[in-house]
Amino acid sequence: MKTILDGRPGLKKVIDNTAEVAGYLWQNGWAERNGGNITVNITEWVDDEMKALPAISEVEQIGMQLPFLKGCYFFCKGTGKRMRDLARWPMENGSVIRIQDDCSSYVIIADSPVAPTSELPSHLSIHNRLIEKGSNYKATVHTHPIELIAMSHSKAFLGKDVLSDILWSMIPETKAFCPLGLGIVPYELSGSVKIADATQRELEEYDVVLWEKRGVFAKGLDVMDAFDQIDVLSKSAKIYINAKCMGFEPEGMTQEQMKELSDVFHLPR
Numbered sequence: 150m151k152t153i154l155d156g157r158p159g160l161k162k163v164i165d166n167t168a169e170v171a172g173y174l175w176q177n178g179w180a181e182r183n184g185g186n187i188t189v190n191i192t193e194w195v196d197d198e199m200k201a202l203p204a205i206s207e208v209e210q211i212g213m214q215l216p217f218l219k220g221c222y223f224f225c226k227g228t229g230k231r232m233r234d235l236a237r238w239p240m241e242n243g244s245v246i247r248i249q250d251d252c253s254s255y256v257i258i259a260d261s262p263v264a265p266t267s268e269l270p271s272h273l274s275i276h277n278r279l280i281e282k283g284s285n286y287k288a289t290v291h292t293h294p295i296e297l298i299a300m301s302h303s304k305a306f307l308g309k310d311v312l313s314d315i316l317w318s319m320i321p322e323t324k325a326f327c328p329l330g331l332g333i334v335p336y337e338l339s340g341s342v343k344i345a346d347a348t349q350r351e352l353e354e355y356d357v358v359l360w361e362k363r364g365v366f367a368k369g370l371d372v373m374d375a376f377d378q379i380d381v382l383s384k385s386a387k388i389y390i391n392a393k394c395m396g397f398e399p400e401g402m403t404q405e406q407m408k409e410l411s412d413v414f415h416l417p418r
Contacts, residue, residue, distance in 0.1 A: 153199065167288075170376045179292040179294050185232055189225075192220075206256050206257035218276060225244060242263065244265060286369060299386075310330060320385055326378065327356065348366055
């Protein structure tokens with residue numbers, strides 16, 4: 150069956166990578182049922198033929214004005230769709246949307262009229278801000294890492310940079326590969342403008358934020374970059390929790406050791 154990916158190797162690679170990450174999220178146990186979302190800005194891969202494609206859906210409202218997304222295109226996981234299915238059949242469990250000229254609505258153009266994630270306002274507001282800043286980041290990922298969510302159930306971990314310092318200190322690679330640390334968004338209702346606004350504020354300072362009792366939201370240069378940052382933070386959370394289960398408080402790297410690491414590898418924090 151013909152798809153929008155035929156004859157577009159660049160776009161196909163982006164969708165294949167998205168499917169690969171969807172598989173990793175499922176395999177890690179971070180994507181129960183239809184949990185989690187992925188949205189990727191694919192505008193650079195859109196040719197004139199794609200721009201001429203008619204809508205295959207009604208015009209849908211986003212619920213906010215996003216002026217920097219005018220004419221942009223995104224691949225989005227479908228609402229109610231499972232990551233394990235997105236991994237196998239990405240174009241049947243996701244869709245390509247085009248932002249309308251009013252910058253507050255979208256239409257689906259391919260391959261099937263699969264409604265995008267219910268968290269679309271959060272994702273698109275982040276993409277709008279990234280373009281406004283001239284950022285090269287193109288992907289956003291929301292998923293449910295078990296250990297990180299468990300830690301968010303303790304208020305002791307939810308102060309500014311408390312978790313960042315703990316997770317960085319567990320293994321040097323975490324600070325090296327997630328050098329901005331982990332922001333915190335207090336609990337808000339799924340899909341709300343409040344959680345979109347709070348997430349955007351935190352992502353001014355961090356690449357990954359923890360939604361209290363909900364999951365993690367990350368931005369990245371591409372979908373694999375966003376996944377990698379969540380992955381290293383999750384590994385550190387596992388180390389911390391495993392040490393606690395063994396009956397002791399993990400020592401962690403000292404502040405001096407972490408500063409040395411930052412200096413040697415020219416890390417921002």
